[in-house]
Amino acid sequence: MNEPVLPPIGMLAELTHRCPLQCAYCSNPVELLKANREMDTAGWLSLFEQAADLGVLQVHLSGGEPTLRSDLGELIACLARRGVYTNLITAGVGIADGRIEAWAEAGLDHIQLSFQGAFAATTEKIGNSRGAHEKKLETARRVRAAGLPLTINAPIHRHNMEEVPDFIELALSLGAERLEIANVQYAGWALLNRKALMPEREAVERQVQIVEEAQERLRGIMTIDFVTPDYFAIYPKPCMGGWARDAFMVAPDGTVLPCHAAGTIKSLHFERFGDWSLSRIWHESSAFNAFRGTSWMQEPCRSCERQEIDWGGCRCQAMAIAGDAAATDPACIKSPLHARMGALINEAISTKTADTTPDAFTYRRIGRSVELDPTSA
Amino acid sequence: MTQASRVRAVVSMQSRPILKSHARLQYDTVREAWALLSPERVFWPNEVSLDILRLCDGRHSVAQMIALLADQYAADEAQIAPDVTGFLQEWSDKFLVTL
Numbered sequence: 254m255n256e257p258v259l260p261p262i263g264m265l266a267e268l269t270h271r272c273p274l275q276c277a278y279c280s281n282p283v284e285l286l287k288a289n290r291e292m293d294t295a296g297w298l299s300l301f302e303q304a305a306d307l308g309v310l311q312v313h314l315s316g317g318e319p320t321l322r323s324d325l326g327e328l329i330a331c332l333a334r335r336g337v338y339t340n341l342i343t344a345g346v347g348i349a350d351g352r353i354e355a356w357a358e359a360g361l362d363h364i365q366l367s368f369q370g371a372f373a374a375t376t377e378k379i380g381n382s383r384g385a386h387e388k389k390l391e392t393a394r395r396v397r398a399a400g401l402p403l404t405i406n407a408p409i410h411r412h413n414m415e416e417v418p419d420f421i422e423l424a425l426s427l428g429a430e431r432l433e434i435a436n437v438q439y440a441g442w443a444l445l446n447r448k449a450l451m452p453e454r455e456a457v458e459r460q461v462q463i464v465e466e467a468q469e470r471l472r473g474i475m476t477i478d479f480v481t482p483d484y485f486a487i488y489p490k491p492c493m494g495g496w497a498r499d500a501f502m503v504a505p506d507g508t509v510l511p512c513h514a515a516g517t518i519k520s521l522h523f524e525r526f527g528d529w530s531l532s533r534i535w536h537e538s539s540a541f542n543a544f545r546g547t548s549w550m551q552e553p554c555r556s557c558e559r560q561e562i563d564w565g566g567c568r569c570q571a572m573a574i575a576g577d578a579a580a581t582d583p584a585c586i587k588s589p590l591h592a593r594m595g596a597l598i599n600e601a602i603s604t605k606t607a608d609t610t611p612d613a614f615t616y617r618r619i620g621r622s623v624e625l626d627p628t629s630a
Numbered sequence: 631m632t633q634a635s636r637v638r639a640v641v642s643m644q645s646r647p648i649l650k651s652h653a654r655l656q657y658d659t660v661r662e663a664w665a666l667l668s669p670e671r672v673f674w675p676n677e678v679s680l681d682i683l684r685l686c687d688g689r690h691s692v693a694q695m696i697a698l699l700a701d702q703y704a705a706d707e708a709q710i711a712p713d714v715t716g717f718l719q720e721w722s723d724k725f726l727v728t729l
Contacts, residue, residue, distance in 0.1 A: 340669055
């Protein structure tokens with residue numbers, strides 16, 4: 254590691270693992286933390302002050318469901334006072350009257366609201382939560398009424414991919430400035446449920462056409478950000494914009510990680526905020542320095558002209574598929590294990606029954622014990 | 631949001647551009663540079679972009695902006711006009727500026 258360490262720009266704050274929904278594609282770790290493990294208000298405020306001092310410009314307040322924290326307004330106000338851009342990432346069910354307006358008043362900059370389906374039946378089935386869709390529609394209306402800008406986030410997988418055109422119409426009808434069509438990344442609960450979530454190749458190709466056509470048609474009307482599915486890719490995503498390069502995340506108990514799935518790399522040790530200062534963690538944590546820059550890379554990354562475009566791809570995916578966190582992300586066509594991605598797609602599809610109901614889901618729940626062997630489908 | 635706003639805005643000389651409420655131009659004391667903050671993205675405008683963005687206050691028309699910038703850069707208005715309108719159209723399409 255010879256390159257200078259630049260200050261971080263973005264921070265994902267997972268304020269809690271509690272959530273009213275039970276989506277099987279959740280990116281949270283399979284071992285969820287209970288409420289009594291959450292950092293208290295003073296801890297988060299101190300962390301946000303240090304983050305601003307360190308150079309963080311954007312904080313994504315997420316979870317679990319961040320609105321379950323009764324101190325959310327206080328946390329937003331602290332960040333706003335420091336000029337940090339705040340983005341609230343919410344499922345939008347069960348938010349009490351007046352709270353959205355209070356967050357806007359406290360200085361909240363933007364809300365990202367998830368929809369599990371474009372229709373009520375899909376939303377209820379995926380999130381395992383009755384009445385969720387109507388509540389989300391109501392939340393969207395309240396966000397707009399409070400004058401806050403709105404992004405609709407649609408996590409896409411086999412059970413709602415055909416609804417992509419309807420998600421686009423839904424986002425337009427709700428007055429969203431932005432729509433994220435985000436194909437599920439197989440980490441956390443999504444990795445556990447990979448077989449049940451994996452789409453078919455033809456459906457992915459149709460989706461790409463639909464989204465690209467809509468991006469063109471809606472230029473200047475609504476932005477559509479498209480997160481393509483890794484398993485169907487040729488090159489990997491530059492995960493987190495490069496490991497410990499300009500962003501990091503904090504778990505509900507204050508553990509600071511380079512990305513939300515980094516805990517799956519068992520050889521790494523992560524520090525908790527409070528034990529160490531944020532600046533010390535960012536600069537000195539062995540986990541942050543493990544895959545920083547390019548000097549850790551093996552072949553084919555080591556001699557690849559794309560090494561500062563992809564940054565080796567996702568370390569956690571390398572861990573999950575190749576069994577080695579320092580390997581090239583198998584999503585890359587240059588990886589010797591790239592064919593394994595195709596094999597995992599085929600294995601998932603071949604075990605699919607004619608019935609497309611998500612009966613095979615292991616719904617996300619705190620305290621549910623699960624066995625996970627990601628290298629087999 | 632009304633249906634009327636669900637149409638692409640096209641820049642004209644009479645437009646009075648203003649930064650969107652969810653876009654914020656602020657000086658970053660850590661990096662000693664101006665940053666434009668928006669959902670998911672941070673932009674680092676260069677000097678010319680910064681001079682245009684600073685005039686996006688809802689009071690200056692595009693024609694007035696071009697005149698001011700031409701004066702500032704000792705350039706010909708006709709010469710810089712396509713650059714300024716192109717920039718504003720692009721930033722409108724990115725949902726950072728309202729025309």
